[in-house]
Every structure is written in C-alpha cells, then in structure tokens.
Amino acid sequence: MKGQVAGWLGIVLFFRSAFLFSATLPAGFDESDVATGIPNPTAMEFAPDGRLFVCQQAGQLRVIKDGILLSLPFVTVDTDSNGERGLLGIAFDPGFVTNRFIYVYYTARTPSTHNRVSRFTANGDVAPIRMIRGGPANQIGLMIGNPGAIGYDSKRQQILVPN
Numbered sequence: 001m002k003g004q005v006a007g008w009l010g011i012v013l014f015f016r017s018a019f020l021f022s023a024t025l026p027a028g029f030d031e032s033d034v035a036t037g038i039p040n041p042t043a044m045e046f047a048p049d050g051r052l053f054v055c056q057q058a059g060q061l062r063v064i065k066d067g068i069l070l071s072l073p074f075v076t077v078d079t080d081s082n083g084e085r086g087l088l089g090i091a092f093d094p095g096f097v098t099n100r101f102i103y104v105y106y107t108a109r110t111p112s113t114h115n116r117v118s119r120f121t122a123n124g125d126v127a128p129i130r131m132i133r134g135g136p137a138n139q140i141g142l143m144i145g146n147p148g149a150i151g152y153d154s155k156r157q158q159i160l161v162p163n
Contacts, residue, residue: 035069038062040081045090048097051125057086061104063125075120075127080107102127 025031040057047053052064059079063070079086085107093101100122108116120127 034067035064037069040086042086043089045092047092047102053090053102055087055090055104057081057088059087059106061087061090065125070125072126074102074122074125075104077104077106077118078109080109080113085113096122 034052035054038054038056041054042057043055045053053074054062054064056062057079058081059077060073061075061077063074077087081087087104087106089105091103093099093103095101102120102122103117104120105115105117108114
C-alpha cells in the first residue's frame with residue numbers, strides 16, 4: 001500500500017512540476033491556438049502564400065487559410081500509420097510560386113510497406129496525387145536527412161527525406 005501511495009504521489013508531483021516549470025515566452029511573444037481538431041499532427045510547413053499545411057499521421061494533409069482550418073483536406077494519401085509511420089513530412093518546391101509543387105513523405109502500404117515521396121501540384125486548396133518515385137527511402141535517389149524531416153538541401157537542389 002505504501003508503495004502505491006508513493007507511486008501516485010510521484011506521478012502527481014511530476015505533473016504538478018510540469019505546470020510549475022512550464023516554458024515562458026520571450027518578451028514580445030504571445031501564445032495562441034492556430035487550429036483545433038487536427039488529430040495526430042506530425043509535421044507542418046508554411047507555404048510562400050501564407051497558408052499553413054499540417055500533416056496528419058493517418059494521411060490527410062490539412063490547410064489552415066486565413067486562420068481557418070479548411071473542411072476538406074488538400075489531399076489524402078493511403079498510409080500505414082502504425083507506430084511512427086504515416087504522413088510524416090512536407091516540403092514546398094523552391095519554385096512553388098510558379099510551379100505549385102508540394103512534396104510529401106509518407107509510409108505507403110502498397111505493394112508492400114515502404115517509404116514514399118509524392119509530388120502534388122496545388123490547384124487552389126486541393127491537389128491530385130502524382131508519385132515521383134516509390135520504394136524504400138534509401139533507394140529512391142534522394143538524399144537522406146534527419147528522421148521526421150523533409151526539405152531541400154542547402155543548395156535547394158535535392159529533396160531530403162528521413163531514413
């Protein structure tokens with residue numbers, strides 16, 4: 001009984017200390033919710049036009065435009081979202097303003113579970129899917145970057161995807 005009480009007391013103190021020692025924002029910054037109702041977000045990126053794109057683990061790429069979460073996803077990809085898999089990364093092409101290309105990194109189910117980078121061409125706030133090339137991340141001819149991140153290298157020449 002003493003052990004259980006001590007265990008519960010430890011849990012309560014841990015959570016209480018988390019509230020007591022929460023991060024403080026630097027002067028001139030304030031905290032506010034951008035959107036709610038987005039289950040399991042994994043990554044986000046601002047488009048050059050100011051829209052915020054948010055990846056959901058289950059495969060939906062959501063758009064927040066002018067402070068409002070749009071009701072329809074930009075696109076939905078078929079993902080294996082078990083564990084740390086799913087829709088995991090997004091990058092905007094350096095020429096997005098003219099070519100409207102968006103790249104996403106996700107775990108595809110077919111023909112077998114593997115990592116895939118797909119390119120979409122934005123048509124307003126939605127896009128049809130266009131796969132560049134599929135296969136294990138280390139076999140798709142792209143540079144390998146940090147886990148959970150996708151983007152361009154410093155020269156903006158190659159896409160970086162997690163291993």
